[in-house]
Amino acid sequence: MSPNLLIPKWHATRRFWRSMRALTPMQTRFPTSATNTFEPIEMRAVRLHKTGDIRFEHIDMVGEPGPNEVRVSVSFAGICGSDIHNYKTGQWISRAPSIAGHEFSGVVEKTGPGVESCQVGDHIVADSRCYCSSCPNCLAGEHHLCRNLGFVGEAIDGGFAEYVILPQTLIQKCGQDTRLDIAALAEPLAVGLHALSRLQLDAGQPLLILGCGPIGALAAIACAVTSDRPLLVSDMNAERQTRVARCAKARPVTLNEFDQVDNPTGQVVRHVLDTTGNPGVIAGLISKLTGSQICLVGIGAGTIELDPVELVEKEIALLGVHAFKDELPKAVDLLAAHPDQFGALIAPFISLEATPERYAELANGKVSGIKTMIEIAREAR
Ligand SMILES: [Zn+2]
Ligand SMILES: [Zn+2]
Structure with missing residues (x-):
C-alpha cells in the first residue's frame, strides 16, 4: 500500500477515537472482554518542546503499563507556577518533548504486573517526585531531597494528557467520593x-x-x-x-x-x-x-x-522548602474534608486545547483566578 493511501485512513481513525472519547464512557473505550480488543491509538496531550514552545497535540497512545506501573486516565490537572517557570526559562528541561503537568488526579485504568497498592477504578492523585530510592537521602526517607530528584512532567511524562503511566510508588489513592477537581490540588x-x-x-x-x-x-x-x-x-x-x-x-x-x-x-x-x-x-x-x-x-x-x-x-x-516530604496523604484528607474552602481557589477551568494559550497569559503575568485547572476527562469528575 502506498503511503498516500494510508493518510485518509489515519485521519479517519483519529476522528473516530476523538469522537469516541467525547461521546462514550471510559468502559466502552476500554472493554474488558477478551473478544473486543479496541484500544485508542492516540491521545490528546500538551507537550513542552523547548523554552517558550508548548503545544497541544494528538500523539501516540501510551503503551501497556510495565511491571509495577499503573496506567491512569487523567481527570484534572493544575498548572503550577513552576510549569510556567520551566516554560519561560527551560531550566528543568531534561528531555523533550515532554508531556507537562505534575499536579493531577485521575482513575486507575490498567495495572501492570506486580502492582498491589491500587486497582482498576481507584481514584488517585500523583506524587510528583521522581526519586531514586537508593541515595542516602532516599534511604533516610527524605525523598524530596533525593540526589537524583526529577519531577513528573519533566523526568517522565506528566498529566497534561488523557493517559499517563506512573510507577506505583507515585500513586496516592484518594477516596472514591472525593471530587477529582479538588483532589488535583493535593500536590501543591x-x-x-x-x-x-x-x-x-x-x-x-x-x-x-x-x-x-x-x-x-x-x-x-x-x-x-x-x-x-x-x-x-x-x-x-x-x-x-x-x-x-x-x-x-x-x-x-x-x-x-x-x-x-x-x-x-x-x-x-x-x-x-x-x-x-x-x-x-x-x-x-x-x-x-x-x-x-x-x-x-x-x-x-x-x-x-x-x-x-x-x-x-x-x-x-x-x-x-523543596516540594514536600510525607504530607501528600494529609493533603488528600484535608481536601476531602473541606472541598468548598479549597475548591474556591480553582478558576478558571480550561481544556487541554486551550492550555498553550493559558501558558502565554500566565507567562505574561495576566493572572485571574488562583489555580488554573485543566479539565481532561469530564466523565470521571
Ligand atoms: Zn506544582
Ligand atoms: Zn534518591
Whole structure:
C-alpha cells in the first residue's frame, strides 16, 4: 500500500477515537472482554518542546503499563507556577518533548504486573517526585531531597494528557467520593503543608504569608481549617489578596505597611511564609524582622545581597522548602474534608486545547483566578 493511501485512513481513525472519547464512557473505550480488543491509538496531550514552545497535540497512545506501573486516565490537572517557570526559562528541561503537568488526579485504568497498592477504578492523585530510592537521602526517607530528584512532567511524562503511566510508588489513592477537581490540588497543598511544618508554629502563633498564588492560598486555607491561627496575607495583586483573605479569614496587609509588632493580629509576628521568591521582597522582610523564621518556598529569579551579621544579630532563620516530604496523604484528607474552602481557589477551568494559550497569559503575568485547572476527562469528575 502506498503511503498516500494510508493518510485518509489515519485521519479517519483519529476522528473516530476523538469522537469516541467525547461521546462514550471510559468502559466502552476500554472493554474488558477478551473478544473486543479496541484500544485508542492516540491521545490528546500538551507537550513542552523547548523554552517558550508548548503545544497541544494528538500523539501516540501510551503503551501497556510495565511491571509495577499503573496506567491512569487523567481527570484534572493544575498548572503550577513552576510549569510556567520551566516554560519561560527551560531550566528543568531534561528531555523533550515532554508531556507537562505534575499536579493531577485521575482513575486507575490498567495495572501492570506486580502492582498491589491500587486497582482498576481507584481514584488517585500523583506524587510528583521522581526519586531514586537508593541515595542516602532516599534511604533516610527524605525523598524530596533525593540526589537524583526529577519531577513528573519533566523526568517522565506528566498529566497534561488523557493517559499517563506512573510507577506505583507515585500513586496516592484518594477516596472514591472525593471530587477529582479538588483532589488535583493535593500536590501543591502538600507543598504548603510541608512549608508550614518547617516553620514549627505553636498553636495560636500568628503567620504572615507573602504571595497569594496557589501555594500561599492553599497554606492559608489549611491554617484556617485546622487552627485559629491569626493570619496576615499580602500580594501585589489586589484581587488575589482579597480573595485569599476572604477564603482564609485572614487580614490583608501590604509589605510596606507591615510592622512586626504593630499589626492587625495584635501579636508579634515571628513566622513568615514567602511564596514570592522575589529577592527584593525577601530583603525587605529581613530588614523588618527580629527573632524570626522566614520559610522560602517561591521560585523566583535573581540574587539577594545578604549581610550575615544582620541574620546573626537579629536571629533570623531562613528555611528552604523543596516540594514536600510525607504530607501528600494529609493533603488528600484535608481536601476531602473541606472541598468548598479549597475548591474556591480553582478558576478558571480550561481544556487541554486551550492550555498553550493559558501558558502565554500566565507567562505574561495576566493572572485571574488562583489555580488554573485543566479539565481532561469530564466523565470521571
Ligand atoms: Zn506544582
Ligand atoms: Zn534518591
